[in-house]
Amino acid sequence: MSGTVWWKSGTVYQIYPRSFQDSNGDGVGDLRGITMRLDYLAWLGVDAIWISPFYTSPMADFGYDVSDYCNVDPLFGTLEDFDELIAEAHRRKLRVILDFVPNHSSIEHPWFTESRASRSNPKRDWYIWRDPAPDGGPPNNWLSNFGGPAWTRDAATGQFYYHAFLPEQPDLNWRNPAVRAAMHDVLRFWLQRGVDGFRVDVIWHLIKDEGFRDNPLNPAFVPDLPEINRFSQVYSCDRPEVFDIVAGMRKVLREQGERVLIGEIYLPIERLVAYYGEDLTGADLPFNFQLLSTAWEAPSVAALVEEYEAALPDGGWPNWVLGNHDRRRIADRVGEAQARIAAMLLLTLRGTPTLYYGDEIGLANVPIPPDRVQDPWELNEPGHGRDPERTPMQWEDAPHAGFSVSEPWLPLSLDAAKRNVDEMRDDSGSILTLHRRLLHLRRDHAALSIGGYRTVSSPAELSEDLFVYERYEGEATVRVVLNFGDRERRLTLPGGAVWIVLLSSRSGRSGAHEAGELAVAPSEGLILAPQNRS
Template sequence: MPETTWWKRGIVYQIYPRSFQDSNGDGIGDLNGIRQRLDYLAWLGADAIWISPIYPSPMADFGYDVADYCGIDPIFGTLEDFDRLIEEAHARGLKLILDFVPNHTSDQHPWFQESRSSRTNPKRDWYIWRDAKLDGSPPNNWISNFGGSAWEWDEATAQYYYHAFLKEQPDLNWRNAEVRRAMYDALRFWLDRGVDGFRVDVIWHLIKDAEFRDNPPNPAFQASQAEINRFIQVYSADQPEVHEVVGEMRGVLEEYRERVLIGEIYLPLERLVTYYGKDLSGAHLPFNFQLIQTAWNAQKIAALINEYEAALPEGGWPNWVLGNHDQPRIGARIGPQQARVAAMLLLTLRGTPTMYYGDEIGIGKVEIPPEAAQDPWERNEPGLGLGRDPERTPMHWDGSAQGGFTSGKPWLPLDPHFRSRHAEGLRNDTGSILTLYRRLIELRRQHPALSVGAYAQVKTEGDILAYERQHGSERLLVALNLGHEPQTLPLPAGASGRLMLSTLPDRNEEPIGAQVVLRADEGIIIALGV
């Protein structure tokens, strides 16, 4: 793929649709709400929007339990609303990426209703059914990602079915060729409507061990961890045959022009990069969540970047993520000052960055009272802090009631600080984190060194993370102080330059000599040799 390919140069902005903008007062965001905010997204500088699931669903897991792959849930609108959204997004130069959830359906999906109706139904093998052990217990020790056994007994047909997540989310049998054809047809349904790509949910789960062997115990498991960590998922996920499926999905997208396949994959780097596929025939962008999982430490992050760059297959394009709908917000993890430094990191590393809605206005940790909790994971394993509601709270658009998100009662509480942390106010504040995000995005667009240039680490000590981005004769130095004390960084031998941007608003463009002092919690970009 050439450097000009949109998903290489562009910035992806994830929208959790329930929480972005409500247009009808029911307290839940919708497609028309997203459409109303397209001008904001274009102003910010996003190149593509990724929308979490909007398909018809009983909402047991808020849309990740799909009851129809070729429709829109009435909560979010209609197919006509979707068509209008994609038309208006494209008119503004915005691409649209849909979430695709192929590992499992809702238990209300017509396919599963047929499958569970009898052992002889033609769709029985579309899902994973197994006999009980002789003592009546589940077929093996596999654990649901949301806690408890991953096997649910079906009294009517006297077998267990497998669900990697909720019991309301039975797993499809991707070893069945008819399942594959049906799912690829669903992809084509949306591609024909103009969708620019897909983020594929839990793509590494699609194929399970053919013999359904027990997973081995995890010797490092602790009682404070989620139950899924009790065993190592050797046989329930990341099977060798999954790469054939990913390659077939990629083949469907190759029938269309410049579409992108993104895979959600929580795996170590050496296994993650295998999802690029042989000769790059797999996912264009296997999601790299290492910045979410690594301690906020300069030396550890520098080592991570080097390890990732070294592990990429030849021609593989990197990508970076700071947060999403399943992980605590970056502001909640590292605080508001370092969140500004994190923004510079995300938008200056080599590869495609994915932003998460609300990070650009500095939403941090939002406390959710127990009586307001919505996430089924929190309800299944209470007290472990696993609930994902805090990162799914509504966007703050202005200082009016409910932050301009809705005229009704929001489905989740807003950040109580929303009146001082909303897009309208921050947009007009030259020192705000929103202004910083926009300036970083502008720089990235103006300077090929930041969007498609090479990466080279600068050796440092202490709390400074530094690297060069290079393209042609242009050399840009990015220096990030991940600590809370001032740090001095010598410039590369014989180099001098000019400060282009600081994460702190009171530092303007200035010449830089043989060294530069970074204040506490500051990141800077320096143009070298000018």
């Protein structure tokens, strides 16, 4: 695999810095804390870490409201701490990917302070300002993703500014060349400090309809959905001009060699794949979040994989995500037993997988008492908060699970004394051990990391809960068998062949030889290879 681009063969591990490791006892994770845990990440077997925002911020949305793109918020440390983190990560052959938040800044960013100073200010057009509607209200019907109108009136100048999220997060005007140039310089600042790539926040939002037309009603809207779903966002995001913006970012990254550009994109597959760009000039990895909402059953997952593989442009490299800081944890969605199947699926499908911190120990969503709610979305629209999937990493059976010497900013799970790295690390049957074995198996078998993909499940097998597929590279073939059901199922292996179990999601079966009819236990996953073949 020496000739393979690193972000194709590797695995990305997302770190939410507030919740990974606190080094200074204030109850909030920081950059030095991440550096403290790099040996664990190298042991685990991931190849790159993606760090959610740590830039200077008033923290209205926990760092996704940036007031200085080229500095570290004191809550997380200093630029010197970041430089040390980069150096120590690279010493362990770990790549570092940063979150880039270009759609909006903080209301406290100096750019916005100038922009709102007067209608004639040179930076007025760096943000999106519009006159009121004839009735004096917002310019159109666009809604905020966090509830309520997406427009806030500025009393001093009499115009409204647009914010796709909180009023404290005004959207930048990417139609302005000066904005593009300034944000490209931000990318260069971090690239020159050694960053290996960026995950671009809400990349599909960057360009808005030039005429600011009203979004049409969404006929599928139901009251229990977040209010943003009341309208179809056809004019407020995913505009055709955005692809030129993405291509420009990619060009800046390539100035520094092989760097990766990842785009956060919550869109259907046919729109998602467009972000690879014409002739692959767009994002290297438009994030594929389809597994976050697909029914957890063999036929649905198999159909999704086939649809996605068929939709990829020639040369487009796939990627898969099962969890992140905005969505329910996978163990919460599918249950503890099926979380093992989810791990095997994520780490054996073709493409680059992204693993969310804590998923490797089976951490589920943690209930948050009302008096400890932090997320502004939950405060605006109760029932849609993201705190439960952002709770601290659990390291050991110690006060505050080894995350901090003080009370953490969010509570730990009730089973933290057992669900932690130290308790699971040497347990051959733990979900942590399963993740580590999967990650190392990917490195040992090119078929799993860079090989091709083909489905071998029959319709009958799918209806019986089994999803079976193969990964192959040259003469090497690896077969993956996943039981999505709660009953034992049987599978006929190819006639005459003897298969070795490289890994089972259940302890004690790895290394076994199988032929003829294969029994697959409830919620069991198996990785098989033909005998005498790599």
